[in-house]
Amino acid sequence: MGIAIIEKLASLDRRWIFLLMFLAVAIPILLELEFPEKPTLLAQDVFDEIEKLEPGDKVLLAFDYDPASEGELGPMATSFILHCANKKLKMYFLSLFPVGPQMVEDGITKVILTDFPDLVYGEDYVNLGYKPGYEGVIKVIMTDLRELYTTDARGQNIDQIPMCQDVENVQDMKLILNVSAGYPGSKEWVQYGATAYPDKVKMVAGVTGVQAPYMYPYVPKQLKGLLGAIKGAAEYETLVNEKYVEGEPKPEYREGVRRMGPQLIAHLLMIFLILAGNILFFLQKRIQRL
Amino acid sequence: MKRTVPLLIAACCGVVLIITAFIPATVSWGETATVWFDILAAIAFVLGGGNLLKIHLKKVSDRAAGWAYSLITVLAFLITLTIGLTKWSVPPATDQERYGETFATLPLDDLPKSLTFTEQVDLDAKYAREELPDSVKRQLQLKQENDRIVSLIFRGWMKPGQAQELLAAHQNLEWQSAIESLAEKAAVPKSMRGKVIYHADHEVLSAAGVLTENGEKELLAMEASDNWDEAVRTLTEKTHRKTTFQLREIPAHFKIPEQFAGQVKLVDQSLELTGPLTPAMQNAFTNIFPRSRPMSKKDTKDFVQKVATLDGGLTKEQKQLFTALLGVSWNADQLIAVLDEAGKSKPVIKTYRELLKEKQSGVRELEPTKPSTAPDIKLNKQQIKFIRDNVDNQQYDLGNLAGDLKERGDWNTSQQQALGKFLQKAPTIGARNKLICLALTKGKSKLSDAQYSYLLEPYRVEHLWNGQIYDLLVKSHEVKYPWSGAYLQTGSPFWFAYEYAFKPLTATMFSLLAFYVASAAFRAFRAKNFEAFLLLGTAFIVLLGRTFAGAWLSSLVPDTLPMLRVENITIFIMSVVNTAGNRAIMIGISLGIVSTSLKILLGVDRSYLGSGED
Structure with a gap:
């Protein structure tokens, strides 16, 4: 009897596991499960690096991700914009992903147009759009922005955009904030931006969980701070909301924390599945020996 | 030859990029090489599209296994390409359309002679050696004699923005005085100011609102040439185009502003408009609602x-x-x-x-x-x-x-x-x-x-x-640049395809990973040996450390032993163990890149050029 159960569980139809995963994600979403976040040092470093800047300082926001990674990276991109807008920094958006400009526009609509209507396009923020060429783009704009960016994403001549007139290259930026889903992304910005001009260029990044382990070796010299996946986003979001949002933050500004609920249950399920799989594995081995 | 040329291009670009990395003075060479790379990459996109069509159409033609998927791929590709390239159903960009203005084509050379304005000056020739602002390049000529600029010749009317750019071009009073005099001479006559202008970049004569009979006469009197006459008459005709607009509702207190009574009539529920509606008219028509004020x-x-x-x-x-x-x-x-x-x-x-x-x-x-x-x-x-x-x-x-x-x-x-x-x-x-x-x-x-x-x-x-x-x-507006709108304009077919097909599909594909990872965790993640056991232990800690569960479990750990907290162990694993391993791998990869790059640059490794069989 016991052997039969073990054999049945070991050869469990994977659709049951899919169903469990579905429930593990769906139930916390429906119940709006949220847990407190205690910022780790890396998220604090990202926050502090932006805090050090003065109003009017220029920051480059490179949003190198697409809708596939929006679930993981969207909240940190939103928090970056919210933080910069509150600090009254000059925001220069660009992307090395073909659909990155849409991610930029989404962020601008969600934060700037909704909660900072006094910020003026071309004076306080500008979307430079997408340029093909992978790390080649980074290499060129580090020394000459106009070599590749002659217009913004709307087709307006860059020389007619007030906040671009005194920008020669990316070295004029006080900080690079990169949100990256892969190649080209944080690694390339570190290699061709931060590392090539260590005295002039500072950088922080928010990356996917898959990328994070590859970025740790660059912290803290080439990368001043790092947000890893939705966990990093939730921690940073907490810091920004605590300092700049009065009262209960809007759902758009709590997305990181909200998405940590399903992540917790899904992680616990994964641990359970790994344990269950191994227990069954050892039981099967024992049965075979008998 | 077929393989030698690409080989030489790769070698030259590579060598240039290496040089620029070590010699700061040659940075611009690297920029040029990279820009050329971008151009080649763009061509590769086109080739990639052609290749996709070739492969999938062949599959469809041969009725090979999965040909229906190929057909869907080809159709999706062609639809996206067509609606994206043609900007199908995308309205023109509002900032480029110059609402309220009407254009009549008129080449710069056909402007009346009376619209060529000359200012006699005596300026240093250095101003002629420097580049003029883009907005005036076509209209301004600096005439030189004996290494001095003796006259400034401007064709067409000078717009205030052009005058400002010219004044800002050189911070020198002699230059600025000369430009100021020229701008006064080349300004649109008072009677026509705000009504007509010449856009040299577009080579068009432009009228704001309706060009009146007197205005037409005044313009025609400037010169009797066929092209000028035709442009003026075309402009007059175009600016008298009638537009009838059916209104759904009219505010109770709405009256046609007096200054526009000649152009607009309210007939029953319709507005009858002559010429285009200018932004000034739009402002006057919409600024009719009472504003908030102090209340007792x-x-x-x-x-x-x-x-x-x-x-x-x-x-x-x-x-x-x-x-x-x-x-x-x-x-x-x-x-x-x-x-x-x-x-x-x-x-x-x-x-x-x-x-x-x-x-x-x-x-x-x-x-x-x-x-x-x-x-x-x-x-x-x-x-x-x-x-x-x-x-x-x-x-x-x-x-x-x-x-x-x-x-x-x-x-x-x-x-x-x-x-x-x-x-x-x-x-x-x-x-x-x-x-x-x-x-x-x-x-x-x-x-x-x-x-x-x-x-x-x-x-x-x-x-x-x-x-x-x-x-x-x-x-009431005559569209001037129908393709000027952004292809991703909200509501356009391309936007629709992006928002309701591309976005959810890519997000769904990515989300499916969670299900497969869960299945793999149950079936494949087994502690078969010591190394696998270590891997499992690390995975447990990191999985817990990335959620609130780690912090909750760690609350059982005494404060005197912070290193045993799950989140701290996670950080240790990521920043010490992971970093050490990654650095070793990265150094190895870098050495490999150096070796492979040298082989490519020297032509030893030609595998990237293809087999050479076709």
Whole structure:
């Protein structure tokens, strides 16, 4: 009897596991499960690096991700914009992903147009759009922005955009904030931006969980701070909301924390599945020996 | 040859990039090489598209396994390409269309001779050696004799923006004086100012609104040439195009502004318009709604009471908030301060010619301004009393305030403008009520449908009217650059494909990983040996450490042993163990890259060029 159960569980139809995963994600979403976040040092470093800047300082926001990674990276991109807008920094958006400009526009609509209507396009923020060429783009704009960016994403001549007139290259930026889903992304910005001009260029990044382990070796010299996946986003979001949002933050500004609920249950399920799989594995081995 | 050329290109680019990494002076070489790489990459995109079509069409043609998927791929590719490239159903960009203007093609060479303006000067030839601003390059000519610039020749009328760019091009009084004189000569005649202009970059003669009979005569009198005559007549004809627009609703107090009575007629429910609707007209037509103003305590109380008596009522907190919000408005003191400030005489800015004259007469420290001869004007007691008595009187029309103040004392145009700007800053009653609604329904507070209808009715009328006038602006406009809109314009087919197909599909594909990882965790993640056991242990810690569960479990760990907290162990694993391993791998990869790059640059490794068989 016991052997039969073990054999049945070991050869469990994977659709049951899919169903469990579905429930593990769906139930916390429906119940709006949220847990407190205690910022780790890396998220604090990202926050502090932006805090050090003065109003009017220029920051480059490179949003190198697409809708596939929006679930993981969207909240940190939103928090970056919210933080910069509150600090009254000059925001220069660009992307090395073909659909990155849409991610930029989404962020601008969600934060700037909704909660900072006094910020003026071309004076306080500008979307430079997408340029093909992978790390080649980074290499060129580090020394000459106009070599590749002659217009913004709307087709307006860059020389007619007030906040671009005194920008020669990316070295004029006080900080690079990169949100990256892969190649080209944080690694390339570190290699061709931060590392090539260590005295002039500072950088922080928010990356996917898959990328994070590859970025740790660059912290803290080439990368001043790092947000890893939705966990990093939730921690940073907490810091920004605590300092700049009065009262209960809007759902758009709590997305990181909200998405940590399903992540917790899904992680616990994964641990359970790994344990269950191994227990069954050892039981099967024992049965075979008998 | 077929393989040698790409090999040489790769080798040259590689060598140049290596050189630029070590010699700062050669950075621009690297930029050029990278830009060329971008161009080649763009061509590769086209080749990639061609290759995709070739492979999938062949599969469809051969009815190979999965040919239906190939067909879907090809169709999706072609649809996306077509709607993206042709910007199908994308409206033109509003910032490039020059709403209210009508164009007639006229090459620069066909401009009348009387529109060539010359300013005799004696300037250093260095100005001719430097590049002119883009906006004037085609129109301005610097004539030189004996290494001096002797005249500035400008073709067409000079726009204020062009004059500003030219003045800013060289911070030198001789140059700026010459440009100032030229700009005055080349300005549009007073009688035509704001009505016609020549856009040299577009090679068009442009008219704002309707070109009147007198205007046409004046333009025709400038020169009797066929091309000029044709352009003027075309412009006149185009600007008399009729547009009829059916209105859904007309605000009760709407009247056609007097200055536009000749161009617009209201017939029943339709607006009949001659020529295009200009932005100035649009502004005059939409700026008809009363703006919020200070309210007396009685008026405030009555308004709050009126809303409170409607179905649903108001809570005590809502009433307090409502009263407070109605009190947030400008007041008489602010208006008086603004008008007094505007009445002060301002220093007059000197012209560049005056400054040059002063410089030539030996003045060392030049002052850019001179005192005004106009006296300061301050509101008198009568005017102040009139303002205080009437600003919160809802029966008094603030549109008459300028006239009434003028009757009671000194008044100047600067004050008139300041008054207009001040009143314009206040939100309309509709916009104010909308904000009040939002504030009153924050949190768990609610309003009834009747209260919403009462409060938002002014906003509904305003919003609908402004939308109708915008539709009239678009309908009466002749599209000039149909492809100027952004391909991802909200509501366009490409946007629709992106928003409702690409975005959810890619997100779904990525999300599916969670299910497969879960399945793999159950079936494949087994502690078969010591290494696998270590891997499993690490995975457990990191999985827990990335969630609240780690922090919760760690609460059992005594404070004296922080290193045993799950989140701290996670950080240790990531930043020490992971970093060490990754650095080792990265160093190995880097050495491999150096070796492979050298092989490619020297032509030893040619595998990237293909097999060479086809």
